[in-house]
Amino acid sequence: MTAPSVPPAPPLPPTPPPAPASAGQRVASTALAWFHGYAGWLVGISWLRFFVLALLLLIITNVLQDLPPFSWRVTEIVTHEDIEPPTAPRPPKAPAPPREPTVRIEKPPAGSDTGVTIKIDNDGVYIGPPRGLPAPGASAPIAAGSSVDIGEDGIDIRVPPGADSETVREAIREARDAIKEAIAEAREAVEEARDDVVANVPRKRISITRFGDFLPELAFFWIVASAILKITYKGRMKAEAVAAQATETAEAESLKRQVVEARMAAMQAQVEPHFLFNTLASIDHLIETDPKRASVMQKNLIALLRASMPTMREANASGVRDLGRELAVIQPYLEILKVRMEERLQTDLQVPDGLRSAEFPPMMIQSLVENAIKHGLEPKPEGGTLSVKAEIVHGKLAVTVADTGLGFGKAATAGTGIGLDNIRERLHLLYGSKAALAVRENRPSGTVVTITVPYVVSRNGAGGDATMGA
Numbered sequence: 238m239t240a241p242s243v244p245p246a247p248p249l250p251p252t253p254p255p256a257p258a259s260a261g262q263r264v265a266s267t268a269l270a271w272f273h274g275y276a277g278w279l280v281g282i283s284w285l286r287f288f289v290l291a292l293l294l295l296i297i298t299n300v301l302q303d304l305p306p307f308s309w310r311v312t313e314i315v316t317h318e319d320i321e322p323p324t325a326p327r328p329p330k331a332p333a334p335p336r337e338p339t340v341r342i343e344k345p346p347a348g349s350d351t352g353v354t355i356k357i358d359n360d361g362v363y364i365g366p367p368r369g370l371p372a373p374g375a376s377a378p379i380a381a382g383s384s385v386d387i388g389e390d391g392i393d394i395r396v397p398p399g400a401d402s403e404t405v406r407e408a409i410r411e412a413r414d415a416i417k418e419a420i421a422e423a424r425e426a427v428e429e430a431r432d433d434v435v436a437n438v439p440r441k442r443i444s445i446t447r448f449g450d451f452l453p454e455l456a457f458f459w460i461v462a463s464a465i466l467k468i469t470y471k472g473r474m475k476a477e478a479v480a481a482q483a484t485e486t487a488e489a490e491s492l493k494r495q496v497v498e499a500r501m502a503a504m505q506a507q508v509e510p511h512f513l514f515n516t517l518a519s520i521d522h523l524i525e526t527d528p529k530r531a532s533v534m535q536k537n538l539i540a541l542l543r544a545s546m547p548t549m550r551e552a553n554a555s556g557v558r559d560l561g562r563e564l565a566v567i568q569p570y571l572e573i574l575k576v577r578m579e580e581r582l583q584t585d586l587q588v589p590d591g592l593r594s595a596e597f598p599p600m601m602i603q604s605l606v607e608n609a610i611k612h613g614l615e616p617k618p619e620g621g622t623l624s625v626k627a628e629i630v631h632g633k634l635a636v637t638v639a640d641t642g643l644g645f646g647k648a649a650t651a652g653t654g655i656g657l658d659n660i661r662e663r664l665h666l667l668y669g670s671k672a673a674l675a676v677r678e679n680r681p682s683g684t685v686v687t688i689t690v691p692y693v694v695s696r697n698g699a700g701g702d703a704t705m706g707a
Contacts, residue, residue, distance in 0.1 A: 276470040279463055287467065291460040298452040307449025313442050490666055513538075519577050534576045541569035557667070559695035560627060560636070561593035563602050567625065570603065574610060581620025582610070588627040595627075595634050596693045598667060604656050605638040605686050613642025613683055621683065633671075634692040641683040645676060657686075664690070 279287070301307055516538050523531030544565040564586070571584050602625065614621045621641035628635055657674065664672040668690055675687045 279467040280471045294456050298456040302449030302452045308447040311444045537569040537572040557596045560595045560597040583622040585624035592627045596695045609640035613640040617642050635689045637687045639685040645684040
């Protein structure tokens with residue numbers, strides 16, 4: 238009969254493409270990538286190089302602040318009309334009261350021989366050709382040839398002889414003061430005229446516009462922020478590296494543990510069918526020759542399968558189980574072997590009840606027992622004794638499997654030692670340096686294998702209550 242055909246499974250719907258990132262997300266991701274790249278570069282350089290680059294940055298910013306486009310000069314032509322008047326102009330000088338000139342000098346006409354008349358009266362001093370009779374109230378004409386020399390400030394006034402009275406002298410002094418005042422006003426007028434000429438001449442005005450004064454401060458802030466980032470990001474990178482290394486180590490340890498468990502399961506899968514087939518063949522043979530012994534072997538096989546199958550699955554999940562459950566698997570296994578080997582196999586179990594609740598890795602005792610019988614006791618014609626012992630040594634749980642067989646590696650069926658290597662690797666993965674496997678020769682013959690693990694009481698309580706006698 239052919240098996241019914243199975244219709245092909247419908248094709249899976251196509252996976253929708255991821256939504257395109259928005260502009261903000263792209264900018265944020267780019268900025269974040271740039272930040273991590275810059276921080277990683279800061280951590281990668283030495284502090285000496287960092288300070289050299291910081292000093293170079295300060296020098297460059299101080300130079301750039303005086304160069305375009307951060308600074309430029311504007312030149313313009315300024316005239317007198319472009320100059321803004323002062324906000325508070327000075328008050329103009331009060332105009333002097335108008336008065337008649339105090340000194341009048343007239344040149345006589347050409348070819349005239351009338352002489353020169355000097356007239357001093359209330360109207361001032363007159364020097365020039367004669368003008369007829371003197372005005373009313375004026376003093377009499379001064380005779381020619383007289384003079385009064387007053388030479389202060391370079392002013393020299395000559396009068397006829399005999400006109401040296403005090404009144405004349407006083408008038409001459411007033412005339413001198415008037416002349417000085419007139420000279421001063423003339424000089425002031427000349428200065429004002431010169432200032433006006435100079436003010437009307439076009440001039441150049443240069444203004445400097447600077448926008449780079451902030452560059453040195455920005456560079457200093459950048460250097461301080463970079464130093465802080467270099468310190469903090471280095472610690473973060475170290476922490477991330479340690480965490481990544483720890484995660485990688487944990488994953489590697491977990492992977493190695495899974496590989497070792499798979500190896501142990503493979504070895505167990507290879508041993509159990511062989512043992513199971515041999516046991517079933519022995520039961521079939523004993524049914525015809527010795528039904529009572531066949532019944533005992535069958536009961537022990539059922540107990541072995543009941544104890545080993547569920548606990549193997551539990552051990553693969555948790556990594557450990559209690560010592561009592563391990564012994565619950567070992568006891569029916571040894572009882573079956575005792576039926577097959579008869580008087581050639583003697584067993585001795587020395588496990589206190591208080592240690593049956595201690596945690597112990599699964600299938601390790603069973604592997605040691607199988608190796609002891611297969612490579613030590615079974616090849617020996619007279620057989621021997623196999624003992625299992627548990628005790629506390631220096632605060633740790635020590636489980637010893639000893640046999641009086643041919644010895645380690647001396648039997649024709651000696652294995653390659655892969656089983657012991659797997660046990661060592663499993664112990665290292667579970668306990669690190671806190672566990673150990675020791676192999677030594679037994680006296681007078683045989684092998685002694687001891688597994689030492691930390692003593693921890695199982696949370697599930699005592700597992701099995703198997704007992705075994707000689």
